[in-house]
Amino acid sequence: MNYKISHYIFLAGLFLGVIFYTLAASIGEGNEGLGRILSYLSIGTLLLGLLQYVLYYRCPHCKKPLISSKGRIPVACPHCKKEL
Template sequence: MKLQLARLIKNICYAAGCASAVLSLALKSAPQTAQRWLLFGGIALLVLGFLVSVTFYRCPHCHRVLPANRGKMDDCPYCKLPLRDTK
């Protein structure tokens, strides 16, 4: 999987998971089963984002896991080689 695609999937999973979990807490008038589904779905999305991050969001040169809390990076913070393909 390409690094940019892994980053996009990771960020979407994190954002959707957080939104789902917060929405489950905000919908107090909804049935309790709906709240549980939203909460567990949010937790599942957060776990999926973490797994994508640990498995695929790695430097293509040194294969170390890239930090998830940094913005868009041009170079690996560990080996200092460029993260983009030089084709």
């Protein structure tokens, strides 16, 4: 999988997880079963997005992770310094 696609899937997982959690918080007051299902769905979405990010967001040259604290897609690999 391309590292850029992995980054965007991670962002989509975060976005969907927040949406599901917001729905769980607002709907869960009146309907506990649906709120619980949406809570589990939000946690699962967040964890799956994070898992694929850790597995696939890697340099295509040296295969080391590209995860940085800045949160953007780097121009060059921080490990091998090759341009992505």
